[in-house]
Amino acid sequence: MADDYQLPLNGNGNGAALNGNNNGHHTESPMKPLLELYVKASGIDARRIGADIFCQEFWMELYALYEIGVARVEVKTVNVNSEAFKRNFLGAQPPILIEEDKQATYTDNREIEGRIFHLAKQYGVPLFEKDQLVEKCIEGLYRNFKLFLRAKTEFDKDKKEPSLIEAAPPQIKTHYNRIVEQLNGIDQLLADRRTRYLVSDNMTEYDCELMPRLHHMRIVGQRLLGFDLPHKFTYLWNYVLTAYRTAAFIESCPADQDIILHYKEQLNLFYHQRESLQTPTKTHTIPSRVLDDITRLGIAASN
Amino acid sequence: MADDYQLPLNGNGNGAALNGNNNGHHTESPMKPLLELYVKASGIDARRIGADIFCQEFWMELYALYEIGVARVEVKTVNVNSEAFKRNFLGAQPPILIEEDKQATYTDNREIEGRIFHLAKQYGVPLFEKDQLVEKCIEGLYRNFKLFLRAKTEFDKDKKEPSLIEAAPPQIKTHYNRIVEQLNGIDQLLADRRTRYLVSDNMTEYDCELMPRLHHMRIVGQRLLGFDLPHKFTYLWNYVLTAYRTAAFIESCPADQDIILHYKEQLNLFYHQRESLQTPTKTHTIPSRVLDDITRLGIAASN
Structure with missing residues (x-):
């Protein structure tokens, strides 16, 4: 039986399944869409969340939908350099959103946001209130x-x-x-x-x-x-x-070391291996x- | 004196400069924003346009703005595997839009579209009419x-x-x-x-x-x-x-060989070198x- 929310746990690549109804009981809702978000893995350990900013942004939005029980969400970390990933996603980069029921793969940030926007609107969630x-x-x-x-x-x-x-x-x-x-x-x-x-x-x-x-x-x-x-x-x-103190943020937040490495990679900075040797910590x-x-x-x- | 529109010519990597006023005369307009679009180069020849679908989409939109004289546009092909590119753009992937006057670099498709939308609105161009x-x-x-x-x-x-x-x-x-x-x-x-x-x-x-x-x-x-x-x-x-027969499409369209190679790369298909040996052609x-x-x-x- 599928749970409403699944996310990778740092260290084992898959894990915690939470229930979207916030009451500890599991209610099957066949109409509730299942959204799978593929996020970039950390360069230190492919089972850990990487620090791509758009991945975290969409993860938070999806969490907001999950939290009030309108969607089931699964988050998967992917190693973008693996051949399996490349072939499977035809060269697209995370974030990638998949909605199996509709056989839909959204690879463009505009499309991903469009889909979340549509769901929020459908269920009256004020996630996209303009200001x-x-x-x-x-x-x-x-x-x-x-x-x-x-x-x-x-x-x-x-x-x-x-x-x-x-x-x-x-x-x-x-x-x-x-x-x-x-x-x-x-x-x-x-x-x-x-x-x-x-x-x-x-x-x-x-x-x-x-x-x-x-x-x-x-x-x-x-x-x-x-x-x-x-x-x-x-x-x-x-x-x-x-x-x-916001669950959507905490859940989707990479470790400090993964954030530092992400920017070091982008800046092409000399790589000390310091981050990869450290136990992952989160400054919260x-x-x-x-x-x-x-x-x-x-x-x-x-x- | 900068021209209103510059695009890479297949083969020499830079070239044709066109005038945005459609009358053959050049009118200096210091208020006209200069938009630089970085598009993915072809895997065959980094001076040729690659077949990234979002790059062509935004190129066409920008061309529409250029065509009626509201923006100056320069398109540059980039080799995404070069170290210079990686460092310069901090890991972002094309399409990338740069507006030097505002010191703004837009790397997210939502942001790029947002900027084009804003310009179209500002000048009353019906590019984003809803239907x-x-x-x-x-x-x-x-x-x-x-x-x-x-x-x-x-x-x-x-x-x-x-x-x-x-x-x-x-x-x-x-x-x-x-x-x-x-x-x-x-x-x-x-x-x-x-x-x-x-x-x-x-x-x-x-x-x-x-x-x-x-x-x-x-x-x-x-x-x-x-x-x-x-x-x-x-x-x-x-x-x-x-x-x-639409200039915005023709200008931004990669050669057939570059399109084929793009998908072959994505599919990880056996690479015959056929495309790279052929003279680039466009089926129009x-x-x-x-x-x-x-x-x-x-x-x-x-x-």
């Missing part, structure tokens, strides 16, 4: 971060540790300032709204987009860039804390000074 | 074709030539029938509407989606599958002829019997 202000606030943040990442790692190429941002040339500072300005905008928006998520107290696609990106920025920033989300942005950090805590600020303001993300 | 009927008609056609492609080539694996579809096992016939049924639907729609393109006499995103896919189906069908678009679908063939004609039918019906696509 122009949020859209404007978060648009381009990750793109800007990647520009910063490339420039800063290029500048730091022969250094043992990332240099201080204060000591970087103006061009890199410009990249940095643009990101901080945009993070400030998001902090402001959250301060004005006092909502748990960007649009309201419900998670929407915007959160599925922003949460993984903020987390990547944080993990990669620390290890490769000498960068952190500025601690003064209390509302932004509280939002990060919300991510760490925030700096204690920031946590104090959040507590003082009384805005802590509820569980 | 539910068209959407329903063309949805999933290419996905179904790929299922057929995979099953049929697997079945024909050890044969010298593609087998006849009549002789194929029921499962493959089911795939085939589904495609023919859908092509019939498109033929009917075009017969009912008597329009040049799917929605009206103006090209829309639906045409940018369908035209390359129909052409691929035709080229790959002939060489690898013993399949052709059924000749009785006169309106559908007339639509294919329209593609062959239709069977003469079908052309006679079109002429008899008096529905020929105008130039």
Whole structure:
């Protein structure tokens, strides 16, 4: 008997099956569509989740559908370099969404989102609620971060540790300032709204987009860039804390080591094997000074 | 002085610069955005256009914007296996859209389409006119074709030539029938509407989606599958002829050999080197019997 939700467990490649009805009982619902999401495996261990940003984004959206019982979801990690994968998916790259009942394979991000959008609409799930202000606030943040990442790692190429941002040339500072300005905008928006998520107290696609990106920025920033989300942005950090308390985020989040390796591969950086030797860990805590600020303001993300 | 449109010429990797005002005179317009589209190069020759379906789709959309003078467009072929490319684009795959003025790199199909959509809206170009009927008609056609492609080539694996579809096992016939049924639907729609393109006499995103896919189906069908678009679908063939007379399609269309190689690579088929030894050709004609039918019906696509 198929369960409603299956995801790969780090280390054994398949595993935990959860029930979509949140009550511990299994109710067969033959009409509930089964959606299989193929996500990129980690370069360290093909049974672990890799850090492709779109894979996590769609995983979060699908989790939202599973969570309220409108879909069954199975997530599978795939080694994109294996011949079996290449032949099976005709050269397509993850994320790939398969809906066996409809014999449909969605390989284009527009198609995947279109299918999730359609399901959300059909079941009245407000996952795709439009919000122009949020859209404007978060648009381009990750793109800007990647520009910063490339420039800063290029500048730091022969250094043992990332240099201080204060000591970087103006061009890199410009990249940095643009990101901080945009993070400030998001902090402001959250301060004005006092909502748990960007649009309201419900998670929407915007959160599925922003949460993984903020987390990547944080993990990669620390290890490769000498960068952190500025601690003064209390509302932004509280939002990060919300991510760490959101099942859709936690379930779909790769280990720190897999995130670091992902960007190292992309940047073609010298590969120390450090990540592959470490026991996988997940940073899902925030700096204690920031946590104090959040507590003082009384805005802590509820569980 | 930059020209409005630049595309790679087969063989020399860069070249023809066209003017967006259609009058032979060059008008400087500093506000006109410059959009650079990076498309996958052919596996035969990195200076030739590869057959990635999304690359051609976006190229056609961008051409539509260029054609009426709202954007400058440059198309560049990239060898995705080169270290320079990997590092420069941080692991992203073409199509990639760059807008230097905004320091923006769009690597997600949703983002690329979003940017083109926004520009089309801004300048009142009806490229994204919605049409539910068209959407329903063309949805999933290419996905179904790929299922057929995979099953049929697997079945024909050890044969010298593609087998006849009549002789194929029921499962493959089911795939085939589904495609023919859908092509019939498109033929009917075009017969009912008597329009040049799917929605009206103006090209829309639906045409940018369908035209390359129909052409691929035709080229790959002939060489690898013993399949052709059924000749009785006169309106559908007339639509294919329209593609062959549409600048956006012609400009962005890879050579037959590059299309065949693209699918052979995806299917991991034995590589005869046949394609790479041939002079690149483009099939932009239709069977003469079908052309006679079109002429008899008096529905020929105008130039």
